[in-house]
């Protein structure tokens with residue numbers, strides 16, 4: 001009687017307690033199992049990088065260049081509006097962000113090796129000569145049992161000369177590599193160049209016959225699709241390095257047709273640009289690019305933009321595959337470039353300057369469940385931040401010597417700033433320049449202490465960098481403050 005009907009009795013209380021505990025235990029086990037299953041399913045990484053891509057993209061406000069697939073990625077992730085490379089050249093920049101160290105730490109501050117002491121066929125110094133035990137970003141993922149593969153250009157490659165080879169690779173970084181070579185490589189002799197016979201070092205272009213799938217970047221995307229299908233059930237870090245829009249600007253003719261050259265407006269030059277003062281700031285200019293006709297300038301821009309739209313189409317193929325395989329919800333997607341690029345801004349072409357066009361890069365990070373997804377952040381960001389960010393998002397313990405910071409907080413809340421300055425440096429023989437970008441200012445010094453000139457621009461009032469305020473007494477306080485920052489950076493600080 002007592003056991004069945006006495007609901008207020010001790011036995012019922014025991015049963016109720018038992019039931020509550022059972023339900024609690026079941027709930028606890030469910031939660032534990034759920035969190036266990038989440039923890040047991042690591043996030044994948046799809047790392048997409050274009051070569052020599054500036055911010056001439058629809059999602060960065062360019063109303064002419066058509067990049068629907070990168071724009072769609074920007075809507076799904078966080079677009080970083082103030083992201084900067086540490087060095088505006090392939091090998092120093094790529095070495096920097098793949099090792100997570102600044103150029104003065106990697107000691108890779110040039111593409112070609114100075115002098116005749118080349119120990120490899122590329123003639124290019126390798127970071128393992130200076131920091132042999134460093135753990136690179138992809139290597140860290142290898143150490144945590146990810147499947148880690150590279151397709152195309154991640155570390156330095158001479159383009160187009162070394163397309164089809166591994167370039168200056170790092171063997172410890174990858175489990176598997178693919179080095180495609182497409183029709184653009186086979187038909188190099190059809191490329192128009194300002195310096196006949198030279199394709200990668202100057203302005204050159206070609207509206208190709210045939211389809212995008214035949215081009216090297218088409219093959220890059222095809223290989224990426226194949227590996228995504230192969231790796232779909234295992235944690236992977238897939239690095240996909242596109243070769244365009246690096247010169248030669250080769251893409252199928254239909255992409256050239258998107259941008260009739262005669263309708264392209266050329267940038268206007270400031271009095272300083274025309275006088276080229278200070279001269280060190282314009283030291284990246286190449287002789288054959290000095291006396292181009294406006295028609296040739298327009299054709300160069302047409303070829304560059306065509307290459308961007310072509311590359312964007314290949315990015316779209318890879319992302320479509322990611323969605324088709326149902327991998328988007330457990331994959332962090334990064335899209336970026338190794339440095340910016342001039343398209344006649346300041347009268348300059350290509351890279352190796354410290355103006356905004358050369359230092360600034362596109363950066364989009366789309367990580368599952370981040371509250372900032374779909375937003376834009378003004379937070380200053382450097383490419384060295386990618387390494388600690390990906391390690392953080394994937395729960396891997398990163399080396400403690402990295403020079404960047406995790407951007408997780410920005411991905412969660414795009415209003416947050418994780419640093420107050422971004423640094424870019426360049427060496428051009430005896431010309432050494434350091435530049436610092438804050439939210440409002442860009443300050444650059446040439447020579448050890450500015451003896452080869454300095455530049456100060458108010459990036460809010462003058463985003464095109466037309467008025468150099470470095471010698472304006474009104475801005476002496478700002479200049480001194482920024483100069484101190486650069487001193488700290490050169491001495492090994494910089495955060």
Ligand SMILES: [Ca+2]
Nearest residue numbers: 051052090338
């Ligand atoms: Ca590059």
